[in-house]
Amino acid sequence: MEADRGQLLAICERVQTDWFQLRAERLGGTVWDDGPLHWTDGPDGQNLMFPRSIPLDAVERGVERARANGHELVGCWVENDTDASPLAELGFERGWSPWWMTASLERISQSIDPRVHLGALPGDVSDEQGGYGRLLELAQIEPDRTFYAAARVDGVLAGHAWSFMSGENAGIFDLDVWPPFRRTGLGAGLLHAVVAAAREAGAKTAIIGTSPQGALIYRAQGFTRIGQGSTWWLELAADSDSAAGAAPELSAAAGSPAV
The missing domain is CATH 3.40.630.30 (Gcn5-related N-acetyltransferase (GNAT))
Known part of the structure; x- marks a missing residue:
C-alpha cells in the first residue's frame, strides 16, 4: 500500500508540474532546468517544481533570474521528506501544505x-x-x-x-x-x-x-487523501530599475490546485 501511495504522490506531483509547465509554455512564459532543479515561469510566477535535491547555488541563480524579471515572489513545491534547509537559508518561508x-x-x-x-x-x-x-x-x-x-x-x-x-x-x-x-x-x-x-x-x-x-x-x-506536501515562498524586495527593464509579466492568477 505504501508503494502504491508513493506512486500516487509521484503522479500528483507530475500533474501539478505539467500544469504549470503547459501554462508557461503556451502563454508566453519559459521553462528551464538547472541541474536537478526544474523551473517554470508563467501565469503563476516563477516556481521550482518538486526538487529531490536543492543545491544552494542553483537556487540562488533562480532567485536572481526572478529578481531580474521583476518578480516579487518565488515559489517552491516540495515533498515533505525533501531537505529544504537551503531554501530556509536563502530566506524562503514555509507556506501552505497541499493535501493530495x-x-x-x-x-x-x-x-x-x-x-x-x-x-x-x-x-x-x-x-x-x-x-x-x-x-x-x-x-x-x-x-x-x-x-x-x-x-x-x-x-x-x-x-x-x-x-x-x-x-x-x-x-x-x-x-x-x-x-x-x-x-x-x-x-x-x-x-x-x-x-x-x-x-x-x-x-x-x-x-x-x-x-x-x-x-x-x-x-x-x-x-481519498494519499499524502501531503509543502510549499516555500520567497518575497523579493522591489527593484524599480529591474522591474522597469523587464519584459511585461503575465497577470498572476491562482495556478495551484483547487482549495
Whole structure:
C-alpha cells in the first residue's frame, strides 16, 4: 500500500508540474532546468517544481533570474521528506501544505448543474480577476487537454474551475466559488462539469491538491487523501530599475490546485 501511495504522490506531483509547465509554455512564459532543479515561469510566477535535491547555488541563480524579471515572489513545491534547509537559508518561508487527493472518475457524480457552463463566454472575467482573461485562451489553444467551466447565477459570474489532462490523469485546478454564492452546491456542479469533460477525453483518475478544509468537501465527492506536501515562498524586495527593464509579466492568477 505504501508503494502504491508513493506512486500516487509521484503522479500528483507530475500533474501539478505539467500544469504549470503547459501554462508557461503556451502563454508566453519559459521553462528551464538547472541541474536537478526544474523551473517554470508563467501565469503563476516563477516556481521550482518538486526538487529531490536543492543545491544552494542553483537556487540562488533562480532567485536572481526572478529578481531580474521583476518578480516579487518565488515559489517552491516540495515533498515533505525533501531537505529544504537551503531554501530556509536563502530566506524562503514555509507556506501552505497541499493535501493530495485522488478519485476514480467512475466514483464522481455525473450530475449536471444548469448554473454551470463548460467553456468561456463573454463576461467570464470579473473586475476582481484582473488579467485572468489571458488564461482563458488556454482552453482554445489546448482544447483536447484543458477544460474550463464557469458558474453563473442570474447572469452573474459566481465561480469557475479547470481540469487538465496529463496522460490518463485529470488535474482539477482553480476551483473557486465567490463568497456570496457558496454553500449552494455550485462547487460540486463545477467539479462535476470539468470531471465529465476530462472523462470524455479519456481520463481515468482525478487529482486534487487542497487544504484541510477543502478535503472535507472532496472526500464527500469520492476523493481519498494519499499524502501531503509543502510549499516555500520567497518575497523579493522591489527593484524599480529591474522591474522597469523587464519584459511585461503575465497577470498572476491562482495556478495551484483547487482549495
